[in-house]
Amino acid sequence: xxxxxxxxxxxQLIVVNGLLPALLMLVDGWRGKLGANPVEFVTRATGVLTLxxxxxxxxxxxxxxxxxxxxxxxxxxxIGLYAFFYSVAHLLTYLVGDRDWQILTVAEDVYxxxxxxxxxxxxxxxxxxxxxxxxxxxxxxxxxxxxxLHKLTYLITIGGVVHxxxxxxSDITYPVxxxxxxxxxxxxxxxxxxxxx
Amino acid sequence: xxxxxxxxxxxxxxxxxFLNRRFFMKSAVWAGSSLATAGLYQAFAPRAEIKDVxxxxxxxSEPEIQSVLAADEKVNSYGEIAGYNNYYEFSTDKSEVADxxxxxxxxxxxxxxxxxxxxxxxxxxxSLLKIGSVERTYRFRCVEGWSMVIPWVGFPLSRLLSLVQxxxxxxxxxxxxxxxIKQMPDSGSAGIDLPYIEGLRLDEAxxxxxxxxxxxxxxxxxxxxxxxxxxxxxxxxxxxxIKSVVKITLTDKEPATTWSLANSREYGFYSNxxxxxxxxRWSQARERRIGESGTRETFMFNGxxxxxxxxxxxxxxxxxx
Numbered sequence: 001x002x003x004x005x006x007x008x009x010x011x012q013l014i015v016v017n018g019l020l021p022a023l024l025m026l027v028d029g030w031r032g033k034l035g036a037n038p039v040e041f042v043t044r045a046t047g048v049l050t051l052x053x054x055x056x057x058x059x060x061x062x063x064x065x066x067x068x069x070x071x072x073x074x075x076x077x078x079i080g081l082y083a084f085f086y087s088v089a090h091l092l093t094y095l096v097g098d099r100d101w102q103i104l105t106v107a108e109d110v111y112x113x114x115x116x117x118x119x120x121x122x123x124x125x126x127x128x129x130x131x132x133x134x135x136x137x138x139x140x141x142x143x144x145x146x147x148x149l150h151k152l153t154y155l156i157t158i159g160g161v162v163h164x165x166x167x168x169x170s171d172i173t174y175p176v177x178x179x180x181x182x183x184x185x186x187x188x189x190x191x192x193x194x195x196x197x
Numbered sequence: 198x199x200x201x202x203x204x205x206x207x208x209x210x211x212x213x214x215f216l217n218r219r220f221f222m223k224s225a226v227w228a229g230s231s232l233a234t235a236g237l238y239q240a241f242a243p244r245a246e247i248k249d250v251x252x253x254x255x256x257x258s259e260p261e262i263q264s265v266l267a268a269d270e271k272v273n274s275y276g277e278i279a280g281y282n283n284y285y286e287f288s289t290d291k292s293e294v295a296d297x298x299x300x301x302x303x304x305x306x307x308x309x310x311x312x313x314x315x316x317x318x319x320x321x322x323x324s325l326l327k328i329g330s331v332e333r334t335y336r337f338r339c340v341e342g343w344s345m346v347i348p349w350v351g352f353p354l355s356r357l358l359s360l361v362q363x364x365x366x367x368x369x370x371x372x373x374x375x376x377x378i379k380q381m382p383d384s385g386s387a388g389i390d391l392p393y394i395e396g397l398r399l400d401e402a403x404x405x406x407x408x409x410x411x412x413x414x415x416x417x418x419x420x421x422x423x424x425x426x427x428x429x430x431x432x433x434x435x436x437x438x439i440k441s442v443v444k445i446t447l448t449d450k451e452p453a454t455t456w457s458l459a460n461s462r463e464y465g466f467y468s469n470x471x472x473x474x475x476x477x478r479w480s481q482a483r484e485r486r487i488g489e490s491g492t493r494e495t496f497m498f499n500g501x502x503x504x505x506x507x508x509x510x511x512x513x514x515x516x517x518x
Binding site: 170 | 226231238241244285387389488491
């Protein structure tokens, strides 16, 4: 990939803004300002950030098609990697905070709690996407196959929204918010491919 | 293209100006985007500082009620208790309730006692406080899996009920929370029917541990904790301990309760703390004590089995959860 001055600038912007919530959370944690239940807050925040970055990757195609912002394409894998980064943080918070590092109890938990299973499946599906996010992997796989594989993002995002919807007690505002955005972004693709056919 | 018009040299931006403008634009984007990101994070981050605005309540000592806390259990701080609340009328974000309930009007206040009683009566706050306050430090276990130790101030509910003389056919007590959408504008998205209603069996209501709390840490309750008066049933999940009570009705049947109306599979009428009966979506075997790292074991009836287990003798607590 060739980096122009502009794409370097875009990249730096995304790197810094993507890292900022994590840094602010670390600072708040250091100062003991994560509220009465820091584990709950960090779990929710990292989960929501994962969804935010997943949705942002899905936003790239419509923005290119509608506004011609083709420069976004160069940054999409970085945005996706941030989704993966926050999902790893989310999983680690769960392992430390909810499971007390008792890794063996995770299997039982996945079996007992369907929303954990849905989250875990979505996470596992993200791993191959993160692994194949380098230029070398695109070359090795071939652009078409690579793009096919990375359509898994659709399933992952739906899984993430369902996972969120399943855990809230009664106020479904945020899961529905992400659900609507995801539906619009995936619906856009469906309509476009239908129009093409 | 050969036909492109010549741009007069006066209209070409000098390189220096161009670079300056670019630098300025870039700086603006840097500042704008990072401020927006940080601002978004802050909007969702837990609110800081909880101010103690309560007035001192005089209490009498009651040596007969022994503290049942284990040696390693510490009372939670005022900031923890008043900064982390489930009060869906104000917000479903526990760290936001204190802020949203700041201007809740609790004066004047009255609690209407009626139903199957010989002496129905409406109490104002002053006459409720005259019943006489004691200090009770109880464990508080939320159905969500977290817990605290809270130094309440209040009086046993039995003393209030005896003032209105329940009729012999009364078997249950129904409670209702104050509700006003104008004061609770975010309640529309709570996802539960309001006003919030709860209930107890009469023998549970008359149990000496069952408290009407009017204070915390020796002072009047903060709004977010259910001011000016709330129920505290320490051996049941926290949602049974209904806040900001305006109505208490004696009945001869099991009253409907908000959470079992919302989801009867997940929340039962009894909702006794029970580590052996899991919530359908999570385990109840352990709990996260606020202020501690790691989790601790959840006790049967929240550690009050000795005092209350006899109320449920012979009952299948798996069915009557």
